[in-house]
Amino acid sequence: MNRDILAVIQENMNTFSKGQKRIANYILESYDKAAFMTASRLGKRAPQNYLFFGYLINKAKGIITDSGNVAEEATFLGIPCITLNTYAEHPETWRMGTNELVGEDPAELAKAMDTLMKGEWKQGELPERWDGRTAERIVQILTGK
Secondary structure, three states: OOHHHHHHHHHHOOEOOOOOHHHHHHHHHHOOHHHHHHOOOEOOOOOOOHHHHHHHHHHOOOEEEOOHHHHHHHHHHOOOEEEOOOOOOOOHHHHOOOEEEOOOOHHHHHHHHHHHHOOOOOOOOOOOOOOOOHHHHHHHHHHOO
């Protein structure tokens, strides 16, 4: 990732991770550490409780993760998500959601970041039954109604 991309991130994006050291270490090892650390609005966060983490995801312009569960939350909330993996625990997140898999390829990560920063991220849609009405369906099944 070059300094131009880092400058764009610094100016426009407050991103975070779920405290996953793998992601932070991957980014730090893959790119110019000095340039990365000057991006004051880009950083990692310690593990958060579920409610605060949900708040952070909901307010993010985009997310970089290696977690399928984070990608799932991002898809539900319609937040762009870049996953540093070649597979997804929840394939619907990249098939129809807001998630993109980039593996551990710095060029693919830079390309995805560029797409995100240009405002050209794909519009995801919610997979079937991701409508927040699971409890109602369970009650209908249990009561036979």
